[in-house]
Amino acid sequence: MTPMQQIAILPYRKVIAIAMRGLRFRLVKTFLVTCCIALALAFLTYILCSNGMTAHLADRASDALQQRLAREGMLDQLKSADKQSQTAWMLGIALLISFVGIVNAMLISVTERFREIGTMKCLGGLDSFIVKLYLIESLFQGVVGTVLGMVIGVILAYVEGVGRFGGDTWNLLPPGELAVLLVVTFGTGIVLTVAGALYPAWRAAKMEPVDAMRSEV
Amino acid sequence: MSATDNIVSVRGVKRRYKMGDEEVWALAGVDLDIRRGEYLSIMGPSGSGKSTLFNMIGGLDRPTEGQVLMDGQDVRGMDVRQIAYLRCHKVGFIFQTFNLVEVMTAEQNVMLPMTFAGVTDGEASGRARMLLEKVGLGKRYDHRPAQLSGGQQQRVAIARSLANDPDLILADEPTGNLDLKTGEEIIKMLSKFTKEMGKTVISATHDDKMLAASDRVVYLVDGQITQIKTQAELDIKIGGIADRSTGAAH
Numbered sequence: 333m334t335p336m337q338q339i340a341i342l343p344y345r346k347v348i349a350i351a352m353r354g355l356r357f358r359l360v361k362t363f364l365v366t367c368c369i370a371l372a373l374a375f376l377t378y379i380l381c382s383n384g385m386t387a388h389l390a391d392r393a394s395d396a397l398q399q400r401l402a403r404e405g406m407l408d409q410l411k412s413a414d415k416q417s418q419t420a421w422m423l424g425i426a427l428l429i430s431f432v433g434i435v436n437a438m439l440i441s442v443t444e445r446f447r448e449i450g451t452m453k454c455l456g457g458l459d460s461f462i463v464k465l466y467l468i469e470s471l472f473q474g475v476v477g478t479v480l481g482m483v484i485g486v487i488l489a490y491v492e493g494v495g496r497f498g499g500d501t502w503n504l505l506p507p508g509e510l511a512v513l514l515v516v517t518f519g520t521g522i523v524l525t526v527a528g529a530l531y532p533a534w535r536a537a538k539m540e541p542v543d544a545m546r547s548e549v
Numbered sequence: 550m551s552a553t554d555n556i557v558s559v560r561g562v563k564r565r566y567k568m569g570d571e572e573v574w575a576l577a578g579v580d581l582d583i584r585r586g587e588y589l590s591i592m593g594p595s596g597s598g599k600s601t602l603f604n605m606i607g608g609l610d611r612p613t614e615g616q617v618l619m620d621g622q623d624v625r626g627m628d629v630r631q632i633a634y635l636r637c638h639k640v641g642f643i644f645q646t647f648n649l650v651e652v653m654t655a656e657q658n659v660m661l662p663m664t665f666a667g668v669t670d671g672e673a674s675g676r677a678r679m680l681l682e683k684v685g686l687g688k689r690y691d692h693r694p695a696q697l698s699g700g701q702q703q704r705v706a707i708a709r710s711l712a713n714d715p716d717l718i719l720a721d722e723p724t725g726n727l728d729l730k731t732g733e734e735i736i737k738m739l740s741k742f743t744k745e746m747g748k749t750v751i752s753a754t755h756d757d758k759m760l761a762a763s764d765r766v767v768y769l770v771d772g773q774i775t776q777i778k779t780q781a782e783l784d785i786k787i788g789g790i791a792d793r794s795t796g797a798a799h
Contacts, residue, residue, distance in 0.1 A: 336622060338630035339637055340667045350664075357652035451648040454609065455709075456637025456665035458629065541609045541636070544648055545600065545721055 342461050351468040358441075362473060365437045369477025370484065372430030373521045377485025378492075379423050380513045385493050385504040386410045397500045406496075427524065434528030438470060442536045449536050450544025459537040466533035467526060474525025482517055486510075555618075556717055556749050557583040557606050562615035564601050564772075575601040577772035578615070585716070588743045588750045590759050593769035600721070602769065603753040607642065607719045608635045620716075637665050641710025641748075643739075645722035647702040649694040655681060655705045656690040662712040673712075680708035684738065700731035707738060711746070718742075720752040724759070736762050 355362045389398065389407065401407045409415065442449070449462055493501035505513075564576040575598045583589055583606070593599040604610035605617050608624050617624045619635060627635065636642075641662075649658045659677035660670075668676075681690050684704040686697075694702050703723060710718050720739060724732030740762040743750045752759055760766055766778045 336627060336631045337634050337638075338628070339633040339665065342665060342667075346664055353657075354652045447646065447648055448650050451642075451644070451650065452661070453633075454607070454636055454642045454648075455662045456633050458633050461665075542604055544642075545604070545644060 339456055339458065341458070342464075344464070347461060347464045348468055351465050351472065354465075355469055355472060361437070361441070365434065366473045366477040366480070368430055368433040368437070369474060369521060369525060370481040372426045372524075373478045373481025373517060374484035374488065375426045375481075376423060376520060377482045377513070377517045378488045379419055380517060381486055381489030381505060381510070382492060383416075383419070384509055384513060385489070385497070385501065388504060389497075392504050393497065393500050394503075397497055401497075427520070431524055431528050434470065434525055435531065438466065438529050438532035439535070442466075442532050442539075445536075446539060446543050447546070449539050450541050450546075453539075453541035454544050462537040462539075463533045466529050466536055470525050470529030470533075471522070474522050477525070478518055478521025481521065482514055485517070486514075554584060555582045556585045556620065557581075557751075558616075558618040558621075559583075559602070559605065560616040560618070562602075562605060562612040562617060564598075564605065564610065565613045574772050576605070576612070579769075579772070579774055581767065581774065581777075583749060583751060586743070586747050586749055587764040588740055588762055589752070590763040590766045591751065591753045591769060592755060592760075592766055594755065597769045598772035599753050599769050601772075603719065603721060603751070606717075606751060607640050608632050633665075637662055638713050639715050639717060641712070641715045641718045643703070643706050643710050643718065643720040643723045645725040647694070647699070647706050647726070649702055649705055649709075651694050654691045654693055655686060655697065655708075658694070658705055659709045659712055662709060666713050668713075676712065677708070680711055681705065684708045698731075699727050700734060703727060703731075703735050704738065707735070707742070711742065711748075716749055718748050718750045720750060720754075722754055722756070723752060724754070724756050729758075732756065733758055 389401065389410070393401070398407070401410075452462065453459075490501060493504065497504060559579055559581040562576055562579045563574060566573045566575055577598075579598075579602060581602075591599050591602060601610060605612060605624075608617075608619065608627075611617075611625055619639060624632070624635070642648075649655075650661065653661065656674065656677045659680055660673040663673035663676065664670075678687065678690055681687055684707050686701060686704055686708070689697065689701065692701075694705070697705065710720075718739070723735055723739065727735060736758055739750055739752070742748055752763075760783055763783070764780050766783060767774055768776045768778070
């Protein structure tokens with residue numbers, strides 16, 4: 333009797349190629365999920381940048397700006413604890429909605445693609461391949477959505493900054509701090525999307541190949 | 550009989566399912582030897598255990614009791630990667646609903662099992678085009694499933710089932726979603742490949758047309774084989790196509 337052979341693990345390059353084909357084919361869905369991520373991350377970036385700007389008004393703003401802000405009563409308003417906790421709440425909710433959106437979109441995609449998943453398993457696809465397929469799809473949308481969101485968020489924060497603080501805006505947030513903020517935002521975006529895809533990916537992988545045989549939807 | 554004569558041996562296979570509190574025996578003890586190179590049809594009404602037996606043979610389901618031997622190897626003892634190897638290299642699946650991956654072209658669909666098998670893209674593409682040519686779709690290799698008719702999709706599925714040159718083709722109601730004429734073409738094509746390429750075809754069906762192409766027909770009722778007929782026995786009765794009682798439709 334010949335020894336039992338086992339299937340090779342599909343290289344990542346191939347899984348990525350298959351994932352990309354799917355994303356391109358389901359363009360509208362891909363776009364919607366990416367937008368959902370971009371919106372939440374734009375909000376996060378915007379809040380972090382504008383908080384970064386206002387946090388150091390006392391030591392970074394020019395005297396003229398400080399006097400103007402004090403006159404308008406904006407300095408106290410910006411520092412108020414109420415306003416800050418309100419912002420934190422809104423931020424949390426935005427991220428949560430985005431997270432739920434991703435989980436929901438991915439779960440729907442698992443249900444819709446039961447036959448495709450079952451077929452792939454019948455043809456020799458492993459559970460780990462299905463998990464990778466879903467995680468890569470979501471990671472791609474996460475990276476694109478996050479970068480898009482970061483760009484939008486930074487632009488919004490600076491447009492608003494220039495409106496409030498004029499030319500001083502450019503000194504309020506040094507490049508080093510901005511870079512740290514962007515790294516944090518990027519990390520948040522990626523963790524959010526991958527975490528959102530974990531459960532749906534697991535569900536997809538656990539589907540039985542026999543499901544491919546079901547003739548009714 | 551040695552392992553090489555029988556491609557699949559089913560020995561005393563029972564399969565129990567839990568349906569709520571109730572236990573249902575989908576297979577109540579089935580023994581069946583499938584010979585290399587034969588065209589075997591499994592007939593039976595829905596709920597007869599036909600699909601369960603079919604899934605057992607393809608390594609899609611495991612028996613509660615008994616053994617399923619593929620090339621003499623017990624499926625039950627295999628781990629996930631061995632089972633995946635079996636599905637990828639030893640068995641070609643054809644489904645009632647065609648089951649082409651909608652995001653892929655005909656060529657990419659045929660290439661998929663080869664990709665899973667680790668074949669290079671160039672080689673897989675060459676073989677996929679050759680197989681599509683063979684099923685008469687050489688010019689439509691870049692069409693997506695949505696751009697193909699049902700019969701054409703099933704032909705792509707036949708090409709895909711042959712991708713890794715498996716010994717065994719498992720066809721689950723391959724004509725179930727096709728009109729009469731197209732269904733006949735598909736059956737002819739399947740039976741031609743069995744003979745030409747020495748493939749074993751096992752088909753679950755309740756289509757009488759499948760009988761004429763079969764070397765043997767296994768009738769399944771309530772999870773048990775009630776009779777097995779050879780082509781010679783079927784020939785005698787063809788004309789009135791016999792045994793509608795056991796081969797009844799849904």
